[in-house]
Amino acid sequence: MRVPKKERQRLLGELLEQNPFLTDEELAEHFSVSVQTIRLDRLECGIPELRERLKTVATRTMYEEVKSLQSDEVIGDIIDIELDQRAISLLDVTEDHVFQRNGIARGHHLFAQANSLAVAVMNDDLALTVKSNIHFVKPVKAGSRVIARAEVKEEQSTGKRTIVEVVSTVNDETVFTGEFTMYRMTERKQEDSK
Amino acid sequence: MRVPKKERQRLLGELLEQNPFLTDEELAEHFSVSVQTIRLDRLECGIPELRERLKTVATRTMYEEVKSLQSDEVIGDIIDIELDQRAISLLDVTEDHVFQRNGIARGHHLFAQANSLAVAVMNDDLALTVKSNIHFVKPVKAGSRVIARAEVKEEQSTGKRTIVEVVSTVNDETVFTGEFTMYRMTERKQEDSK
DNA sequence: CTGTTACTAGTACCAAGTGCTAATCCGGAA
DNA sequence: TTCCGGATTAGCACTTGGTACTAGTAACAG
Numbered sequence: 001m002r003v004p005k006k007e008r009q010r011l012l013g014e015l016l017e018q019n020p021f022l023t024d025e026e027l028a029e030h031f032s033v034s035v036q037t038i039r040l041d042r043l044e045c046g047i048p049e050l051r052e053r054l055k056t057v058a059t060r061t062m063y064e065e066v067k068s069l070q071s072d073e074v075i076g077d078i079i080d081i082e083l084d085q086r087a088i089s090l091l092d093v094t095e096d097h098v099f100q101r102n103g104i105a106r107g108h109h110l111f112a113q114a115n116s117l118a119v120a121v122m123n124d125d126l127a128l129t130v131k132s133n134i135h136f137v138k139p140v141k142a143g144s145r146v147i148a149r150a151e152v153k154e155e156q157s158t159g160k161r162t163i164v165e166v167v168s169t170v171n172d173e174t175v176f177t178g179e180f181t182m183y184r185m186t187e188r189k190q191e192d193s194k
Numbered sequence: 195m196r197v198p199k200k201e202r203q204r205l206l207g208e209l210l211e212q213n214p215f216l217t218d219e220e221l222a223e224h225f226s227v228s229v230q231t232i233r234l235d236r237l238e239c240g241i242p243e244l245r246e247r248l249k250t251v252a253t254r255t256m257y258e259e260v261k262s263l264q265s266d267e268v269i270g271d272i273i274d275i276e277l278d279q280r281a282i283s284l285l286d287v288t289e290d291h292v293f294q295r296n297g298i299a300r301g302h303h304l305f306a307q308a309n310s311l312a313v314a315v316m317n318d319d320l321a322l323t324v325k326s327n328i329h330f331v332k333p334v335k336a337g338s339r340v341i342a343r344a345e346v347k348e349e350q351s352t353g354k355r356t357i358v359e360v361v362s363t364v365n366d367e368t369v370f371t372g373e374f375t376m377y378r379m380t381e382r383k384q385e386d387s388k
Numbered sequence: 389c390t391g392t393t394a395c396t397a398g399t400a401c402c403a404a405g406t407g408c409t410a411a412t413c414c415g416g417a418a
Numbered sequence: 419t420t421c422c423g424g425a426t427t428a429g430c431a432c433t434t435g436g437t438a439c440t441a442g443t444a445a446c447a448g
Contacts, residue, residue, distance in 0.1 A: 005424090005425070005426095020252070021249075021252070021253075023403085023404065023405090024404075024405075025404085033426075033427090034426070034427050034428080035427090036426075036427055036428070036429095037425080037426055037427070039405085039406080040425085040426080043406090049404070049405055049406080050403095050404065050405075051245065051248075051403095051404070051405075051434085051435095052405095054245075054248045054249060054252045055215075055248060057251075057252040057255055057256070058214070058215070058248045058251040058252045058255070059215075060255060061251050061252065061254055061255035062214075062251070064255070075302065099320075101319055101320060102320050102379075104322060106309075106310070106313075107309050107313075107322070107323040107326075108269065108302060108305055108306035108309045108310065111302055111305050111306070111309070112302035112305075112306070115300075115301050115302045115305070116300070116302065119300075119301075125295055126293075126295060126296050128298060128301070128330065128333060129301040129330050130329070130330055131327075131328060131329040131330060132301075132327075132328055133325075133326075133327050133328075134325060134326055134327075134328075135324070135325040136322065136323050136324055136325060139322060185296075199393090199394070199395095217434085217435065217436085218435075218436075219435085227395075227396090228395070228396050228397075229396090230395075230396060230397070230398095231394080231395055231396075233436085233437080234394090234395080237437095243435070243436055243437080244434095244435065244436075245403090245404095245434095245435070245436075246436095
């Protein structure tokens with residue numbers, strides 16, 4: 001016996017996890033067993049065939065693409081918005097957002113949430129950030145739910161420049177504040193209520 | 195003739211673009227033609243069969259997973275670095291980084307490049323951004339290569355606070371500037387050469 | 389009436405399997 | 419030693435979703 005059956009099946013699982021493209025024949029060669037043995041192993045472990053594996057991987061891709069397309073527009077989920085006035089978005093910080101070493105969210109994710117919210121709240125197709133002044137008040141850990149509140153400062157806004165203030169909190173504690181100076185491409189309308 | 199051939203082939207392409215999972219049989223039904231006609235259409239248009247389509251989609255996934263993992267650590271490629279002094283990184287702006295409507299790079303990508311470079315240049319395992327003051331000087335279009343230069347401002351740094359200035363350019367033209375106040379978790383060492 | 393184009397139909401074949409039956413091998417217990 | 423059982427291997431029929439190729443039909447154009 002080259003490798004005990006149980007061990008082989010464990011390895012088989014791992015192998016396919018990180019490379020789902022292997023055929024039974026290739027696997028058989030890799031473990032120096034017959035193709036039939038590999039089939040039995042897959043059967044016992046409930047591992048689907050190559051074509052099914054590719055299908056699920058491909059499905060995941062399509063899903064992620066949709067997700068990333070959406071998130072390309074706004075980082076976080078907008079849960080409330082009044083154009084030209086205020087908006088709120090929500091971002092769940094996952095392991096993907098943090099430094100591995102200390103579990104603290106990387107600054108640019110908080111910035112991205114705030115900045116894209118500032119863009120979204122502007123009632124303009126072509127709003128751009130000109131400058132911004134930001135403060136990372138308190139580190140944010142993985143697992144936190146960050147709520148960003150954006151408010152348009154009408155009084156400080158002039159012509160094509162608009163000031164948006166964003167405050168992000170976790171459990172009502174401020175973790176981030178930012179003042180964004182936005183540039184709107186189309187001239188300010190007096191009142192845009194249709 | 196249900197739908198003129200050319201039109202059908204165009205639709206076929208679009209359809210498969212956004213749903214590569216359709217079999218010839220399903221497509222034949224959808225267009226009310228025979229399976230053979232679909233095959234001919236695919237042949238003429240150079241559209242591969244279902245299994246090949248899934249394979250490429252799945253491959254893309256695997257690739258993107260690697261990419262997004264890498265980009266978690268540093269946004270852009272660091273091409274030069276002297277710890278505690280200066281660093282340079284390079285970011286190629288693709289369609290993924292820009293607003294669809296005007297092709298201008300979203301601010302948070304430039305910020306992310308600059309911020310992660312500021313973190314990287316700090317000779318500290320646990321550096322965090324405390325605040326920053328940034329300026330988007332000039333819009334960046336897709337296809338641009340952004341070079342970010344970070345410089346540690348020794349003279350303005352005190353204790354655990356360090357100032358890092360980042361200037362990003364495209365073709366020697368400044369597009370972004372930022373001043374990052376960083377917090378280092380371990381106390382400043384006098385000289386760390388070695 | 390003859391082409392040409394578009395479409396349809398049918399066959400042989402392939403890859404990568406499933407499902408099933410039937411050997412064969414090998415180690416340990418009676 | 420012999421027999422049993424789990425592990426392994428082999429072989430065959432069948433399935434999907436195709437390719438490659440041949441052949442036939444329908445419609446319309448010149």
